[in-house]
Amino acid sequence: MIKVTIDYDSPERIHSFTLSGHADFAKKGSDIVCAGVSAVSFGAVNSIISLTGVPLEIEQGGEGGYLRCVIPDETSQDTQEKVQLLLDGMLISLQTIEREYGKYIKIILNK
Structure with a gap:
């Protein structure tokens, strides 16, 4: 199962x-749940970097399928709003995947 943890400050x-x-969900290379989650999450990270210029703290790798992304506090209000909009879009997309494939992905919101 893919575990997605969203931490709020x-x-x-x-x-x-x-x-x-x-x-x-399926064998490696055919797993549409993994592909969807990867596309949504990496798409959000790439969009934040490209569209806002915010230097994200990113950790990834390992056999267990791992990505961690930390948004720096030192950004202007305007830029922070853009970053949050992109992250909210990512979360909505992941929640859509979870609704359809909840047996394979779990989202935890730490508010």
Whole structure:
């Protein structure tokens, strides 16, 4: 199962997110749950970097399928709003996957 943990530093501000594990929906290379989660999460990270220029703290790798992303506190209000909008879009997409494939992905919101 893929575990997605979203950590907030206020009720509306995502400070970091972590993905770990494998969906095990299908064999490697055919797992649409894993592919969807990967596309959504890496798409959000790449969008934040490209569209806002915010230097994210990123850790990834390992056999267990792992991605951690921390958003720095030192950004302007305008930039922070853009980052949060992109993260909210990521979360909505992941929740859509969870609704359909809840046996293979679990999202935990730490508010």
